[in-house]
Amino acid sequence: MVTELNYQEHIFPGTREQLVAKLEQALKPHRFRHVLRVEQTAIQLATANQVDVEKASIAGLVHDYAKQRPDEDFIAAIQRYHLDPMLLDYGNAIWHGVVGAELIKHELQIFDEDVLNAVRHHTTGAVYMSPLEQVIYMADYIEPKRDFPGVDEARKVTAADLAKGVAFQAKQTLQYLVTNGKPVYPKSIDTYNAWISRWL
Numbered sequence: 001m002v003t004e005l006n007y008q009e010h011i012f013p014g015t016r017e018q019l020v021a022k023l024e025q026a027l028k029p030h031r032f033r034h035v036l037r038v039e040q041t042a043i044q045l046a047t048a049n050q051v052d053v054e055k056a057s058i059a060g061l062v063h064d065y066a067k068q069r070p071d072e073d074f075i076a077a078i079q080r081y082h083l084d085p086m087l088l089d090y091g092n093a094i095w096h097g098v099v100g101a102e103l104i105k106h107e108l109q110i111f112d113e114d115v116l117n118a119v120r121h122h123t124t125g126a127v128y129m130s131p132l133e134q135v136i137y138m139a140d141y142i143e144p145k146r147d148f149p150g151v152d153e154a155r156k157v158t159a160a161d162l163a164k165g166v167a168f169q170a171k172q173t174l175q176y177l178v179t180n181g182k183p184v185y186p187k188s189i190d191t192y193n194a195w196i197s198r199w200l
């Protein structure tokens, strides 16, 4: 069942339909469909965990807003908004969250810090994550079309305990990066260390 909310909290200056239209413009069809699924999963997790459902809808929709922007846009934004220059050493996978949040602020006029942090942290996680941040981090990982070894376990763990889901994903992601010889963003290691005690 698809939930279509009437936005009432003035977090985004417009209706859900208007926000959905912005995403459809910003993204290729396959990515657009992914954000719709993440939104629906986020609404379900929010409902189950007493998290603000309107924020879950907005954050779910915008979490990948910047995913298909060219590198130059991110590099320009890192300089314009005086973000950590260390970010320049990374790429789209990190930028679309951390830098994407700045683009969302300035282009979509969404200033709610909980929503923006949910976008910032949706790829790497963070040591401290609000319930909304946890909802988006997990919704992106377990939305219905996700298909990887362990996804059913991830869904089960998350349904039983949201924070344990976070720990599960942090562990799986770190394992995947190391196994495949990919660089690990320091924050991902911090996330793992902070959350793993919840899983054990």
Ligand SMILES: [Fe+2]
Pocket: 063, 064, 067, 096, 122, 123
């Ligand atoms: Fe993403």
Ligand SMILES: [Fe+2]
Pocket: 034, 038, 063, 064, 140
């Ligand atoms: Fe995503």
